[in-house]
Amino acid sequence: MAQHAITLTINGEWEQVVVPSQMTLLQMLREKLARTGTKNGCMAGECGACTVLLNGEPVNSCMVLAVECDGMHIVTVEGLMQDGVLDPVQHTIIEHGGVQCGFCTPGILISARALIDRNPDPSEDEIREALVGNLCRCTGYLRIVDAVKDAAALSRQAATL
Amino acid sequence: MTIETDISHKIPHPIGDNVPRVDAREKVIGSALFADDLQFGPGLLYARIKRSTLPHAYIKRIDTSRARQLPGVKAVVTGEDYPGLIGLYLQDRYIFCRERVRYVGDPVAGVAAISEEIAEKALDLIEVEYEPLPGVFDPEFGASPEAPVLHPDLGQYEVANFIFPEPGSNISNHFRVRKGDVEAAWVQCDAIVEHKYRSISQSDVQVIAPYVGGGFGCKAGVSMEALAVAIAWKLRGRPVKLRLTREEEFYASFVRQGVVAHFKMGCDKDGRLLAMENKFFWDGGAYTEYGVNITRAAGYSSSGPYDVPNMKTDSYCVYTNHPVGGPMRGFGMPEMHAGLEQCIDELAYAIHMDPVQFRKINCIKTGSTLITGMTMHPTGLTECLVKAAEAIGWGRKDPPSAPNKRRGKGIALMWKAPAMPPNAGSSAKVALNEDGTVTVSVGGQEIGQGSFTIAAQIAAAALGVPVETVRVASPLDTNYSPYEWQTVASRLTWSMGNAVSAAARDARQQILEMVAKAWNEKPEDLDIIDGKVISYRSEESIPLKNIVIYGISLPNNEGWVGGPVLGRGTFMPTYVTGLDAETGQGPRAVVHYTVGAQAVEVEVDTDTGKVEVIRGVAAFDVGKAINPDMVKAQMEGGFVQGLSTALFESLQLKEGILQNPSFVDYRIATSADVPHNIQAIIVETPQDDGPWGARGIGEHAMVPTIPAIANAIYDAIGIRVGAPPYTSEKVYLAMLDAGLIEE
Numbered sequence: 001m002a003q004h005a006i007t008l009t010i011n012g013e014w015e016q017v018v019v020p021s022q023m024t025l026l027q028m029l030r031e032k033l034a035r036t037g038t039k040n041g042c043m044a045g046e047c048g049a050c051t052v053l054l055n056g057e058p059v060n061s062c063m064v065l066a067v068e069c070d071g072m073h074i075v076t077v078e079g080l081m082q083d084g085v086l087d088p089v090q091h092t093i094i095e096h097g098g099v100q101c102g103f104c105t106p107g108i109l110i111s112a113r114a115l116i117d118r119n120p121d122p123s124e125d126e127i128r129e130a131l132v133g134n135l136c137r138c139t140g141y142l143r144i145v146d147a148v149k150d151a152a153a154l155s156r157q158a159a160t161l
Numbered sequence: 162m163t164i165e166t167d168i169s170h171k172i173p174h175p176i177g178d179n180v181p182r183v184d185a186r187e188k189v190i191g192s193a194l195f196a197d198d199l200q201f202g203p204g205l206l207y208a209r210i211k212r213s214t215l216p217h218a219y220i221k222r223i224d225t226s227r228a229r230q231l232p233g234v235k236a237v238v239t240g241e242d243y244p245g246l247i248g249l250y251l252q253d254r255y256i257f258c259r260e261r262v263r264y265v266g267d268p269v270a271g272v273a274a275i276s277e278e279i280a281e282k283a284l285d286l287i288e289v290e291y292e293p294l295p296g297v298f299d300p301e302f303g304a305s306p307e308a309p310v311l312h313p314d315l316g317q318y319e320v321a322n323f324i325f326p327e328p329g330s331n332i333s334n335h336f337r338v339r340k341g342d343v344e345a346a347w348v349q350c351d352a353i354v355e356h357k358y359r360s361i362s363q364s365d366v367q368v369i370a371p372y373v374g375g376g377f378g379c380k381a382g383v384s385m386e387a388l389a390v391a392i393a394w395k396l397r398g399r400p401v402k403l404r405l406t407r408e409e410e411f412y413a414s415f416v417r418q419g420v421v422a423h424f425k426m427g428c429d430k431d432g433r434l435l436a437m438e439n440k441f442f443w444d445g446g447a448y449t450e451y452g453v454n455i456t457r458a459a460g461y462s463s464s465g466p467y468d469v470p471n472m473k474t475d476s477y478c479v480y481t482n483h484p485v486g487g488p489m490r491g492f493g494m495p496e497m498h499a500g501l502e503q504c505i506d507e508l509a510y511a512i513h514m515d516p517v518q519f520r521k522i523n524c525i526k527t528g529s530t531l532i533t534g535m536t537m538h539p540t541g542l543t544e545c546l547v548k549a550a551e552a553i554g555w556g557r558k559d560p561p562s563a564p565n566k567r568r569g570k571g572i573a574l575m576w577k578a579p580a581m582p583p584n585a586g587s588s589a590k591v592a593l594n595e596d597g598t599v600t601v602s603v604g605g606q607e608i609g610q611g612s613f614t615i616a617a618q619i620a621a622a623a624l625g626v627p628v629e630t631v632r633v634a635s636p637l638d639t640n641y642s643p644y645e646w647q648t649v650a651s652r653l654t655w656s657m658g659n660a661v662s663a664a665a666r667d668a669r670q671q672i673l674e675m676v677a678k679a680w681n682e683k684p685e686d687l688d689i690i691d692g693k694v695i696s697y698r699s700e701e702s703i704p705l706k707n708i709v710i711y712g713i714s715l716p717n718n719e720g721w722v723g724g725p726v727l728g729r730g731t732f733m734p735t736y737v738t739g740l741d742a743e744t745g746q747g748p749r750a751v752v753h754y755t756v757g758a759q760a761v762e763v764e765v766d767t768d769t770g771k772v773e774v775i776r777g778v779a780a781f782d783v784g785k786a787i788n789p790d791m792v793k794a795q796m797e798g799g800f801v802q803g804l805s806t807a808l809f810e811s812l813q814l815k816e817g818i819l820q821n822p823s824f825v826d827y828r829i830a831t832s833a834d835v836p837h838n839i840q841a842i843i844v845e846t847p848q849d850d851g852p853w854g855a856r857g858i859g860e861h862a863m864v865p866t867i868p869a870i871a872n873a874i875y876d877a878i879g880i881r882v883g884a885p886p887y888t889s890e891k892v893y894l895a896m897l898d899a900g901l902i903e904e
Contacts, residue, residue: 036198037191039374042407046824077191090189094181097794101609102188103374109189124837131832135824137375138609140801141832142839143794 006070010035011079019066026050026061028069029076037077037106041135048134051107052076058114060133077106080113088154089113089147096147100138108134112148116155124149174622176853179790183614183633184372184607194371194636201400206235208392208403209280210385211270211287212413213262216298216482216817217311218291220260220269227286228272233279236395237287239270243391249382250321251333253312254448256387262291263311263447264482265818266412271392273401296482296817300442301421303331303479311447311480321582324453325742331480333445334453336460338745340532341471346436350427352511358422358500359884366390371636373648376608377802378488379414381649382450411822415487416812418452419444420459420496424504426469432514434523436471439463441497445478446486453478455486455493458580461740461750462494464532465501466525466542466576472532474745482817488649490802494577494864499885502573502868506875516872517550520574525756527846533740533750541782541846542756546574548842552778553760565768568775569877572760573865578751579650579857583737587653587660588643591620591668591728597692597706598630601664604645605657606637610859611791612653616661618787619852623665624728625689626705643729651755651857654787656732658852663730672709675723679713734850753848755856757781759800759865763873767902770893772874774804780842781861785854789843792858796841799862805830807867807885 001020008015010033019028026043029035029052038061041049045063052061053075080087086094089112099105108131115122115130122130127148128141136144187193225237240259246252257268270287274280297303297311308331312318316328324334347353373380389403405413423440441459445452460476509519524546529537553570561568579585590602601620607613613633621628634642645657673684676694680687686698695702703713712723740747762776779796786792809828813820821827847854867885874892875881882895896902 030198034200036194039195040197042824044407044823044825046407077189081190086186086189093189094185097179097182097790099182099185099188100611100794100798101375102184102193102372103195105188106191128832133831135829135831137377137802137829138798139794140798140839141830141835142797142801142837145832 004067006067008069008071009073011075017066021065021067023066024062025052025064025066025069025074028066029061035076035078039103039106041103048107048111049104051110051134053110053114056114056117058111075110077109080109087113088151088158089116092147092150092154093144096143096150098139098143098147104134104136108136108144112151115148116152120152120156120159122148122152175618175628176622176787177785177789178618180614180618180628180788182611182791183617195374196371197404199371201402204399206273206275206396206399206401207277207280208271208273208389208401209277209284210268210388210403210413211272211284211289213258213265213267213269215262215291215293216265217294217296218262219294220258220262220289221292222288222290223270224288225270228283231279231283231286233275234272234283235275235399236273236392237270237283238392238395246318247383247387248318248448249450250324250453251326251449252319253315253333256391261294264484266409266484267447268388271388273392273396297331298481298483298814298817300419300444300479300481303481304442304477306330311482323457323739332477333449333480334456334478336457336476336745337743338460338463338472338474338532339743340534340746341436343436343438343471343473346471347427349429350435351430352508353425353427354504354507354511355425356500356504356507358424359419368639369636370606370638373606373608376648377490378492379416381488381647382415384414384485407824408822411812411827412484412819415450415489416446416484417489418446418455418486418493418496422497422500424500426504426508428508428512430512432509432512432519432522434467434469437464437469438473441476443476443478444481444483444486446481446483448485449478450485451488452486454580455488458578459493459497461533461745462576462578463497465498465505466574466754466756467505467523468525468529469532483814484819490799490860491577491864492580492650492860494575494860495803495806495867498573498575498864499867499871502865503871503881506872517546517555517572520546524574525576531750532745534746534748535750538753538849539846540754540756541844542574542576544844545756545758545780545782548844549758549760549778549780552840552842553762553776555760561764566764566766567877568762568764569873569875570760570762571869571871571873571876572758573868573872574756574758575861575864576754576756577861577864578754579652581646581650581652584733584735585646585652585656586731586733587645587656588729588731589616589657589660589664590643591624591661591664591730593668593705593709593726595706595710597704597709598632599624599626600632600634601661602634602641602643603657603661604637604642605653606648607635608648610653610795611788612648612657614791615654615658615787619658619661620665623662624669626692630692651859651861654855655848655851655857658787658855659732660730662852663732664728665730666728667730668726668728671726671728672705675708675713676703678722679715752850753856755781755783755858755861757861757865759869761869761873763870763877765874765877765892767896770889770891770896772808772870772887772892774836774870777804777836777839778842779839779862780844781858782844782846783858784848784851784856785845786843787853787855792843793841795858796862797839800839800866801830801835803863803866804835804870806863807870807887809886809888811886
């Protein structure tokens, strides 16, 4: 099968990777680069556990081919923390007790970050809508929705400083 | 038996505090490892499983020769390689099928190859010739003499002594309760209701267990594990990874057992329950694993949380050609309560009594004699009921949000005991480190329920150190983690908590004796507070970090006392008794029951049939909330899982073939489906054998949700919709049928 050399950034760092044509972005992250923070929940775009930012947009990385990402910028859950400081979405989801088993958490954090980036002051319904593709079996979502609300407020405060 | 708690009033300790989860940080930064995240290097091989495509058939021939010749294939295994039977309570299955297959998905062969793609290709090259056999797709039919027998060797299988199979039939367990005289009681009843419900469908090994994503049952026991071991056995020295696809996860791991349940119950005109007669046919699927014990648990709990003087129960586990039935949050209790709690409402209405009042009269109270003869321990069920009813505004009818909608409220009670062998044990170690921090070792897994955080809190409290200085050793590893029976049954806070508490108290005692000797004082006059040993007599004080590894030097070069401190603790309930095979009677059937109530308010759209749960209230008696915030998180998450089951979820099996094995076709609740308000109420009636009085809360949180919602739908539209899920389509058609709306 054909192999392709691609260049892309992952969490701000340039990487060069050789990938087969049919390899997904998720497989490249997990199997090729051992970046296992992004989770594999269904390989069918149904659960959202593998959500990453692709040029700033949240995507199910199991639905994107790695070769399509040549020259693009990827942010995974490992890239949210900056200089040892948690992103507001990470901080508030802990504060609100919105983490249980933690398997959906990486995808939820990425979806939440993407929402706040495009809409700094989302309503509760907008938050619920933004998270509708991220399935969670443990928490019942309420604490996560509250956490995202607070994270948006924290992010706005940080932006005005 | 009472677990010693006298130290708790003397020292500041984190029991009852909302301590942040110890595992949260690594889970939000992406460094927490789950099994699939472990790295094995380039030597890793990938396994895939060839599965039966027929629900019931003889295997005439398996030809693996072409698969073996495919470049990259390292091993192919079949039932011929492993002739031994396995099973938890009833050994009724081979690792890979031999002679016959019994469900669509039954493992027939396994392949290991250098990539998942090659392994998958090899599966296609394995030829299996079947001779189809008639199937069993309904447990009630399966229990009848007309049904084809799926396990002709049932009489030869090894079986635990509290499971009662009926060889020659498909009944893998028959649990009976006989209390009082049901026939005589019917005559005295002023009202009797009778219903049939179809409920929700359906040490040579070292185990290193990193975090487990939401367990909820299907990861208990042995499902895929034996397959991976059997394949790896042929490839000594090579790591082999077996990863189920999401589709396989739907039918090749355990599924919630379907049940056909018959309820008959009667009361006098004052609303006193006089008799109940229940019959359950559990759809155990092709093999049993836990199914036979779900059947037993539903049997000894079959009255629901009610005081019933005359009781007759027959609970049957029945082999069918469906996926293997097993544990799923609640272990039979959501299924059983779904029907039972609707019948309770019906009976209350039959004598024109308010359902809450009816429940107040009849619910289990401290000292009640349960249907097994056991005496109920202190319980706050009435308080749960009253608080849930009050919080939902019981008796008050609010106007709907639109003219095409109808509102209703519903309530349901629950009880559940940890369903486990009578002697399920726990153990723990508490080690002090050079810097005075503490490492707790346990064998119970963190599956999201917060067990590591609870272990840290209990160790900190029992030892006398700040909770921030306590670390829980992970990942668990059978080479060094102490024994734990299983991470199931919502039993860790209680059972493992007792072991951790004992280990911490053991370490504490060692430290106090060491310091007492060095200071020439009595251990009773010393205490450990905030990581320091203090003397109430001499008012001396010394930090733990100076002494817990190196001991204390005696004055005048007289040598040393103490040394490294390592506490050990174990717990095993010794007081659970057997139950009589004919009557289900015995002094103590279970360790304890966690009880609770849920109330909901719903709105039904008469144009579309859509049921919206507007508000939910959950009140559970947890004995003592070690971490109240995490207790509430369990109640909320459980409520939403219950809501999801009530409104959306259904395994659709057609002649044994699953029609909807994906998250698109098997829908679960999303962030858009949950009510804006779920109120969680903690009730605390201490448990005599729990750490600080705690008992479990986890599975319980979804047990009463289906009937609470069903009762609320009835309150709104006056219709019993039947088996869940209460989808828009089903509710709409039920309203049409009842003449409530017109097409």
